[in-house]
Amino acid sequence: MKKTFNIMTIACITGLFLASCGNSADNSAAQNDHAQHEHAAETSEPTSSTAESPSASTSSNTLVVESNDQMQFNVNELKVKAGEPIHLTLKHVGKMAKEVMGHNLVVLKAGTDVTKFAESAINAKDTDYIPAGDEVIAHTKLIGGGEETSIDFTLTEAGTYDFICSFPGHVGIMKGKIIAE
Numbered sequence: 333m334k335k336t337f338n339i340m341t342i343a344c345i346t347g348l349f350l351a352s353c354g355n356s357a358d359n360s361a362a363q364n365d366h367a368q369h370e371h372a373a374e375t376s377e378p379t380s381s382t383a384e385s386p387s388a389s390t391s392s393n394t395l396v397v398e399s400n401d402q403m404q405f406n407v408n409e410l411k412v413k414a415g416e417p418i419h420l421t422l423k424h425v426g427k428m429a430k431e432v433m434g435h436n437l438v439v440l441k442a443g444t445d446v447t448k449f450a451e452s453a454i455n456a457k458d459t460d461y462i463p464a465g466d467e468v469i470a471h472t473k474l475i476g477g478g479e480e481t482s483i484d485f486t487l488t489e490a491g492t493y494d495f496i497c498s499f500p501g502h503v504g505i506m507k508g509k510i511i512a513e
């Protein structure tokens with residue numbers, strides 16, 4: 333009996349030891365892993381930001397904005413390089429027709445009264461809700477679900493420009509800023 337007890341005790345202790353040893357090994361491995369990830373994140377951050385800066389300056393003027401059946405743009409802030417050509421693509425990823433859920437993207441001159449502009453756009457159905465005037469720097473055509481359209485323009489001066497969808501009732505949600513630097 334005593335011998336059996338001893339063996340069991342030894343087995344038990346060994347088991348505990350192994351278990352605890354295994355646990356601590358796992359923990360330290362996990363901690364090492366974690367530490368390595370943190371370290372990697374710390375070291376990679378400055379490297380990637382310096383690596384991204386040149387490519388960001390060349391690619392930021394190629395913009396893709398999505399719009400949908402929920403009356404939304406997928407972005408509300410775009411950053412571009414002033415004085416360089418911008419290629420902007422507007423996609424309508426929804427299914428609804430442009431007569432009911434049409435979208436465009438209108439870039440307005442800095443300082444434009446957006447609310448006033450949108451009000452006058454309501455009466456400009458014949459020109460796809462682009463009213464006469466000099467507030468518009470560039471605008472896409474009006475599109476419906478499944479369509480996409482592109483425009484090219486340049487923001488010659490650094491500044492912050494409003495962009496909106498001028499379809500009646502959409503400006504409240506469908507608006508954002510283009511920051512030209």
Ligand SMILES: [Cu+2]
Nearest residue numbers: 434435497502
């Ligand atoms: Cu719209």
